[in-house]
Amino acid sequence: MLETVEAQPFFYQAFYISRLAQIAELTLGGRELVVINVHLEAFDAPTRRRQTEFVQELLTRYADQPLLLVGDFNSPLPSSEFPDAEIQILLGEPRLQAAIATPEANTFPADAPIAKLDYIFYTPEWLELVAAQVVEAAGTASDHLPVAARLRWRDGE
Numbered sequence: 001m002l003e004t005v006e007a008q009p010f011f012y013q014a015f016y017i018s019r020l021a022q023i024a025e026l027t028l029g030g031r032e033l034v035v036i037n038v039h040l041e042a043f044d045a046p047t048r049r050r051q052t053e054f055v056q057e058l059l060t061r062y063a064d065q066p067l068l069l070v071g072d073f074n075s076p077l078p079s080s081e082f083p084d085a086e087i088q089i090l091l092g093e094p095r096l097q098a099a100i101a102t103p104e105a106n107t108f109p110a111d112a113p114i115a116k117l118d119y120i121f122y123t124p125e126w127l128e129l130v131a132a133q134v135v136e137a138a139g140t141a142s143d144h145l146p147v148a149a150r151l152r153w154r155d156g157e
Contacts, residue, residue: 002051005044021055031153034062038071045086048075052086056093063095066126066153072118072144077103087119096121099132099149107134107145120149127151 002019022037038055041048052075059067075087090096099120106113113134120132132149 002038002040002054003047005041005047019051021051021058023058029153032065034065034067036062036067036069036071038069038073040072040074040086042074045084049084049086049089052089056089059093059095065123067095067123068127068151069096069121070119070147074117076115076117090119090121093121095123095125097124097129099129099151100134100147105134105147107147109143110138110140110145113145118144118147120147122149122151124154126154128154 002021004019019039019041020037024035024037026033026035036055036058038051040051040055052073055069059069069090073087073090075085076082078085078088091098099122103116106116107118108115122129128151130150130152132147135146135148138146
């Protein structure tokens with residue numbers, strides 16, 4: 001579980017939606033792949049920044065192997081309104097590449113997306129992107145639209 005918002009009353013903490021970084025180590029075709037799935041803080045930017053920095057530290061633990069970092073990062077893209085947007089920490093991470101790099105690939109809210117909050121990051125040293133898209137056909141199955149990507153091992157297998 002990731003850090004919670006500090007300095008909130010007990011009733012806020014009692015109903016707080018736990019924010020997570022789930023780590024799965026998979027074997028695919030005889031190769032190891034680490035998948036980190038996150039759901040970061042939505043409303044408190046300082047907490048979201050610390051959570052993002054923690055996720056970046058997790059990357060260091062798995063830096064020597066293929067990795068996917070996926071999920072709801074709840075951080076808008078940097079702009080005049082959000083010059084210190086937390087997602088830039090990961091967008092600037094040299095070990096990662098975003099599957100969809102275009103800022104127009106909005107995922108939130110699902111019924112009329114105006115913000116890009118959801119990502120699939122991969123390690124281009126080991127993985128090659130074949131295709132990626134925001135899945136608009138998902139409609140309002142969630143408050144976010146999903147992002148899908150097809151990747152393959154860098155050596156073509």
